[in-house]
Amino acid sequence: MTDTPFADPYADIRDAVRQLCADFPGSYWRALDRDHAYPTEFVAALTEAGYLAALIPEAYGGSGLPLAAAAAILEEIHASGGNGGACHAQMYVMGTVLRHGSEAQKAEVLPKVADGRLRLQAFGVTEPTSGTDTGAIRTFARRDGDRYIISGQKIWTSRAEHSDLMVLLARTTPAADCARKTDGLSVFLIDMKAALAEGMSIRPIRTMMNHATTEVFFDDVPVPASTLIGEEGKGFRYILSGMNAERILIAHECIGDARWFLDTATAYAKDREIFGGPIGRNQGVQFPLAKAYAEMRAAALMSERAASLYDAGAPCGAEANMAKMLAADASWAAGNACLQTHGGFGFAEEFDIERKFRETRLYQVAPVSTNLILSYIATHVLGLPRSY
């Protein structure tokens, strides 16, 4: 399928990613899925080929590419039938350090993240009692001389067991003492091994798809004050810019999923003969695929737009959110059409459709749920009053 626009500046990167992914076929992902195992070999290959360091500036050992390039890489992983969820955060969580960290923090951490010696791919924001409502988080970091003492709990902290460092959002000033509840939050760069030795614990959560997500508990865990990123109390703002990047990248993963579903469904619809002809000649089979294709292309336009705004340093909150919502909807519609096109065979694990179907469903909820995006558009773009 000729999805990629004519003058795609990343055609060469896309080609190379697909070539790498060809060594990790459906059977590889199916075996991992069965055991809920981490795709260690795949992540190693991506790391070695430098893809996870795409966004890190050349001065720190990365390729210094724009977000649009990282988006192309993740899209191709998903379009190849794989999944970037095990390591995509290694690409962008470092952005918080890059944009807001001190020169010392950057020099210490970024080169090691670039070559994979340090895995910085855990991002602890969500808590059990404050999902979407980030301002209501309760994990608290209390200043104590030249250290902070952290207590609280995070949930859905993905890849915590596969990270050497975690970016953690914690409250440093009680909400009651803040003008707005998004004030008084701070960002820390947690050394996982040290924290595990000092009272932090991690508990994996088994989910509907193979996703290394966890709960992380902080039981008065001391961390050096030097782990604070930027200024105390400004953490919410620091993570917001990273969230736009995350949404744009996830949108491209969804577009990759949609492309995979449509390629797979189209090939099957041409091949499968029932009533003496290919099922794909029936409009009842064609139209859901055609519609999903149009939706995928529209979502891709929004996602590319969001990425170019981001790369130009322009405000892109609305576009990043809309891209993520439209792309997640498009991949879900494509997944559903693909499953339907395959009839009973779509349910057989061997076809990978049910696996991709479960995987792409996540993006209706994480990293931000569809309702919250609609609420963002309603209040921030249309100027309607907030319901909460």
Place this chain on the structure above:
Amino acid sequence: MKVIVPVKRVIDYNVKVRVKADGTGVDLANVKMSMNPFDEIAVEEAIRLKEAGVVEEIVAVSIGVKQAQETLRTALAMGADRAILIVATDDVHQDLEPLAVAKLLKAVVDEEAPQMVICGKQAIDNDMNATGQMLSALLGWSQATFASEVKVEGDSAQVTREVDGGLQTISVKLPAVVSVDLRLNEPRYASLPNIMKAKKKPLEEKTPADYGVDVSPRLTVVSTAEPATRSAGVKVADVAELVAKLKDEAGVL
């Protein structure tokens, strides 16, 4: 020493090939194109020789349409040092004939003076398996075709060849043309930093006129047809029926 690796842009091996309605060839419009897989193996071998300290410079050469510069960039991203593109046609459907390609390569070799040309044994689009042999004839160089192992020792190369009966090892004097087979090596994929570096490596653009070579076709394609589709087989109940059918219907016994 210097090595030249010719690389051809061909229809991607994953693409289901379709014959054009008028039978003049295969439909290549809007079809994914890639480097000929045998040429990838040739590039890889040159890089390995460079990594082993035998080769100093690798020059990739492609002859065809302007878009072949993508193929050259891939070779550069894998590890070639520079590239020469000879734009010989602007029609993606025109397949240059081996003799024309060999003449152009000879002209490049005359200019560049490499010690070795490492090429794929054939291109997967037309399966001619002729260019390397023609080039060695035009140059008057030794040739070693279908290589599954290449060792350079002093002024000669020891090449193991995959021949019908098994493996044959020969020693050829350099300079030589070596054409490579499938099992020689497993080509690496380009890393992201190398893809970015490749964009800055020199890529020189030429035309056949620059070398005084006439590339006009000498062959005419009479027709192109899809292979006949396999017809369904028959199940036999027992050995006796099988033997009977082979005797009476197939007439092979």
